[in-house]
Amino acid sequence: MEDAILVSIYVFVLAIFVGFEVITKVPPLLHTPLMSGSNAISGITIVGALISAGAGHALLSTVLGTLAVICATINVVGGFMVTDRMLEMFKKDKKEEGK
Amino acid sequence: MATLLNLSYLLAAVLFIFGLKQLGSPKTARRGNMLAMLGMLIAILMTLLDKQIIDFTYIIIGLIVGAGIGAYAAITVQMTNMPQMVALFNGFGGAASTFVAYSEFVAGNYVTSTGDPKLDIVITIGLSVLIGTVTFSGSLIAFAKLQGIMRGAPITFKGQQALNAASLIAVVILGGMLAVNPDNAILLVIILAIALLLGVISVIPIGGADMPVVISLLNSYSGLAAAATGFVLSNNVLIISGALVGASGLILTQIMCKAMNRSLANVLFAAVGTDDSTGTASGGRKDKSSVTQYTAEDAAMVFEAAQSVIIVPGYGLAVAQAQHVLQEFAQMLMANGTKVRYAIHPVAGRMPGHMNVLLAEANVPYDMLLEMDEINEDFQNTDIALVIGANDVINPAARTDKSSPLYGMPILNVDHAKSVMIVKRSLSAGFAGVDNELFYDQKTMMLFGDAKGMVTDLVKEYKNL
Structure with missing residues (x-):
């Protein structure tokens, strides 16, 4: 096994722990925006997709890359926008806001 | 330049983590989402500056089409339809991972400079295609059930579990064969086909009311798919983001199971439930x-x-x-x-x-x-x-x-x-x-x-x- 993949495994395992720490603190109130927001984050595949689509590979590879860009962009744009739309609706009681 | 790119990816990963942290309170949540968005923007822009990219035609087409569809869906979706929307987005995430890994495979990016195949890359390509595709087809079924295109009732048939097990074993064997002989491209096609089937047959036996668990689990899968693609590309920001999302989905899955007092295995395999929470018509047994x-x-x-x-x-x-x-x-x-x-x-x-x-x-x-x-x-x-x-x-x-x-x-x-x-x-x-x-x-x-x-x-x- 090569070093690069070992480092990748380290990063993966440590990031899972960070994920558990951060996400267990999100209250149930916000679990739906958490899901759509984290979904948008998983659209980070787009950076791989951009290279697949633009690196001047053979046609099939480029086509697959372009499909990947489309799917990942739907994820990123749709995910962040709908999360924002939801979070905008969460408001505190007006009376208390005025205080 | 490569260093700068990697540092910007690190910055993106940090912004994702901060963003998720700020999602912990309704007061800061909106800012948190913006931070994650900023992280994504940085990662995308810096990637576009990468010298590997020589042709922007397809990238621009992809970005415009994807952004159009995504924005339209996000603006028009009704809040009652959020679950199927998230299911669909999970599916696209999985599909993106599959496409990237497959594209890498077709481009032959799994060989060293001397022309020998890299075993670890071949294996992660197989994994990425498997997880991504299962996420994709599973999410489509979940979407169809939630949207009412498909009936919510569990669909079961004789030998379903056996077929599940057989498909999994077949994928493992094919993956092994692919690792030994990566030039045999048909193997990856078969893995893809089995993964499509696996996603379908693992979601159809799950009842409509158990869908919250399934969406959470598929959310986790979409993260794992991104992480697997990160392994293929040796790209840490994909691995970190994928792990974060994977963990998030898993936590939500666990919470949902606990709230229903069911084990995950029971939700996935027991085929519980009727059409939906409208329930069976049974008159009161009491007076x-x-x-x-x-x-x-x-x-x-x-x-x-x-x-x-x-x-x-x-x-x-x-x-x-x-x-x-x-x-x-x-x-x-x-x-x-x-x-x-x-x-x-x-x-x-x-x-x-x-x-x-x-x-x-x-x-x-x-x-x-x-x-x-x-x-x-x-x-x-x-x-x-x-x-x-x-x-x-x-x-x-x-x-x-x-x-x-x-x-x-x-x-x-x-x-x-x-x-x-x-x-x-x-x-x-x-x-x-x-x-x-x-x-x-x-x-x-x-x-x-x-x-x-x-x-x-x-x-x-x-x-x-």
Whole structure:
């Protein structure tokens, strides 16, 4: 096994722990925006997709890359926008806001 | 340049983590989402500057098409349809991972400079295609079930488990063969085909009401798919983001299972449930004459005298689109000096946290929304518990009746309130098909009718008092 993949495994395992720490603190109130927001984050595949689509590979590879860009962009744009739309609706009681 | 790119990826990963951290409070959540967006923007822009990219034609086409579809979906989706939307987005995430890994495979990016195949890259390509494709086809089925394109009832057939197991074994063997002989491209095609099948047959036996668990699990898969693609590309930002999302989905899956008192294995394999929470039609086994029926007018008078009210909303409320009129009623009660709060059961909706979003949309301030553990002790000091569109989550049998399928499920202590009002069409049982003894309790007043119609009547009668 090569070093690069070992480092990748380290990063993966440590990031899972960070994920558990951060996400267990999100209250149930916000679990739906958490899901759509984290979904948008998983659209980070787009950076791989951009290279697949633009690196001047053979046609099939480029086509697959372009499909990947489309799917990942739907994820990123749709995910962040709908999360924002939801979070905008969460408001505190007006009376208390005025205080 | 490569260093700069990698540092910008690190920055993106840090922004994702901060963003998720700020999602921990409704005050900062919106900013958190913006931070994650900023991280994504940085990662995308810096990638576009990478010298590997020589042709922007397809990239621009892809970005425009994807952004158009994504934005359209995000702007037009109704909040009640959020679960299927998230399911669909999960599917696209999985598909993106599959496409990237496949593209790398076709481009031959798994060989070293000397031309030998790199075993670890070949294996991660196989994994990425497998997880991504299962996420994709599984999510499409979940979407179809939630959207009503497919019936929600579990679809089972003889030998289903055996087929599942056989497919998994086949994938492992094919993956092994691919690792030995990566130039045999047909192997990856077969893995892809089996993965498509696997996603379908693993989601069709799951009942409509168990979908919250499935969406959470598929959310986790979409993260793992991104991480697997990160392994293919040796790209740490993909691995970190994928791991974060994977962990998030897993936590939500666990919470949903706990709230339904089911194990994940039971949800995935037991094929529980009928079409949806509309439930099986079973008349009360108890004497119906012990049911106290109230009209809206009677109920309005009881509300007039109440000091405190806890509203227990269920998904039936959202189906009837009665959230807005309910909040109107709540505001009238509050104007009269009555303390009003909402008690939200973790599975009161079609996905984790769904009910909170639906009520927030109806302008309910979030400090009126209390989760089960926060409010359960308060029921005993509350004059009226008003239940709308919920059933199994308030069934006391979950606490006492060991023979009940609901036994052990955490419930809202509605029966501890001084009196209970239940808005319901009939006495029919809930999703679990279990009769609810609370309907026959002396302190329970049944308001028979459609949620929206009944609450509208309540508002009218309350005004007339």
